[in-house]
Amino acid sequence: MKLTGAEIVCESLLKEGVDVMFGLPGGAILPLYGALSRYPQLRHILCRHEQAAAMAADGYARATGRVGVCAATSGPGATNLVTGIASAHMDSVPIVAITGQVPRPAIGRDAFQECDVTGITLPITKHNYLVMDVADLAPAIKEAFYVARTGRPGPVLVDIPKDVLLGERAEFVWPEQVNIPGYNPPQDADREQVAVAARLINEAERPVILAGHGVLISHAYEELRQLAERAQIPVVTTLLGISAFPTDHYLHAGMPGMHGMAYASLAVDQADLVIALGMRFDDRVTGRLRDFAPRARIIHVDIDPSELHKNIKANAPVLGDLKCVLRQLLPLVERRVHMEWLRRVDSLRAEHPSLRIRDTEALLPQYVMQQLSELTDGKAIIVTGVGQHQMWAAQHYGFKEPNTLITSGGLGAMGFEVPAALGAKVGCPDRTVWSIAGDGGFQMTMCDLATAVESGINVKFAILNNGVLGMVRQWQEFFYNKDYCATVYSANPDFVKLAEAFGITGIRVKDKSQVAPAIQQAMAIPGPVVVDFVIKQDENVYPMIPAGESVGEMMEEPAPEGVQGIR
């Protein structure tokens, strides 16, 4: 039986095992929605903005490890996806975005709601397709999913003209396999490279593992733990690598970099070997490149050959899938106990207690995160936006299980926290999901509280509300002569009333003593809740290594007056 293009899309999604997609219809994509109602197996979650659809697909993909799917119409629908797609691209998240396009005869004529979305998304997708023939639809979608999830994952966009969705019919033929000449994602690494890496590990006196998002993507959580324990190597994680190694493990040594723990940055600085696993030496991690880990040899394991030597020259580059590489590596690594080095890292931790929270009656955001961590036993999925709240969450939440921090790391897109949390909860309905927002980012995507209510998505939304774009304010304080131009939000809405307007509970917390009860109350309510934590405007994130500088220029929290040694 011949099917329409729209039906072929739905059949293809089913073949790929898709059971949920996030989207918002419009003219050019409407034929797909016309078919969707006949496919009840495909749950569609109606978002209030296409950016939310893309970010929800991202959150879904990260929480589940499966490909997230979003859909939007042509023109503005497609352009609204762009921020979400760019974020997924920077963080190597597999999503497939399906966009409607104006009918083929109208392409290139500046038709209503026409926009060259394949052109726009060239540099922010792993690949994209403009499908001009209904017979090409099924192979294009199969390829899109394959490209999105294999190798270094990433977003793939499939743009489909309206008349391809609706016009002539074609037989639905699902290709047996994908054959893309020249696209062969690596698995096992070259033995010589692994042997060199093993030798460097066996020779090292002060090794550090720098674990990134790749550990989570390749499900190498267990292998990482084995490597660390086998040779007694402290593990620091990048922001996206957080939850790749349990924070309560005795070898866990924090997060280095711009707002990382001082001891983690210092451990990397003093190491004689950095074992970089599935990370890309982002500037927020390295600071000034020439001063990064100056005493160390570098092992760099990555699945993307263009990452090797891109920012940091590796002594031992290893190209391969991280899980495969670690399995190759483990038998070659000698059991070691770097007692002196582990003691040194411990003493760095004691000398630089970056996570100590000031003893005060004031409501501190760090305390909120620490309480949330305790009350959820470090096992909730934490979804953050970008800014101070993101760093406090990264620093003070004790992540115990893999894939439990979802954040826009590379792109740093504010507003990510609300929709990505919706996606994470849809993907993991049995997990507790907390969206952690600042008041700035929350206002970028809070319209999608309606999506949470409408689709019954039980996410708890915390706002660390300081009435200011906090991280920008912090930079103004440190680097722009305290000229707080355009950062204060002097007319924030009442977030409790706002929650109530959406038909859900809002809780305001102003006192330290209310923090734990409010979190408990929010979790006891069977549905979305907004908790508005009112914090002071001028709380800063410490430590801080200014952009482009190095560990030597690190600023740690100033001691309160009259108190010695507390940071």
Next chain:
Amino acid sequence: MVYNGHQQHTITALVQDKPGVLARVASMFRRRGFNIVSLAVGNSEQPGLSRMTFVVNGDRDTVDQVTGQLGKLIDVVRISDLSDQETVARELALIKVETSPANRGEIVQLVNLFRAAIVDVGAKSMVIEITGEEDKINALANLLAPFGIKEMMRTGRVAMVRGQAEGRVSDSVGIGRRGDIMDRARVNYEGV
């Protein structure tokens, strides 16, 4: 070849002959800040595949990044860095030069010396076709300049490894292939 203090590198890429492939490649070069000196595209010996020849400026690391980023493009099938290889490289140029009855003979002599060809003769100009390496074309263009070059069009370099290319490591550089592994992920033994 050294140009403006930078090494010039010749890279060829076998790409799928699909709409937008040139835009993908060009977009990658622009976004990553790589400088293309010349780019030539045409059909290859295999149906459905085109071959691109790039000349890029930069040091070894830059060229490694270029090949690495090119390799990530899904439509790129294979990349060869010809920099350290014995190659045949050619460019074609059409040069329209002003002529008068008085200097026509002298120009014809130059054309013959360079084994170029005159492909069009008009009352006040002629069109010269020359094929060769860039240096040869530059040399003829310099000699013709005093007569007045009205128009010049150059194809950019196309290049090919001498002898049998099959089986060469450098000709099988694509993501995930062994050749690629050895080439892209060169172990830096200094300090190891």
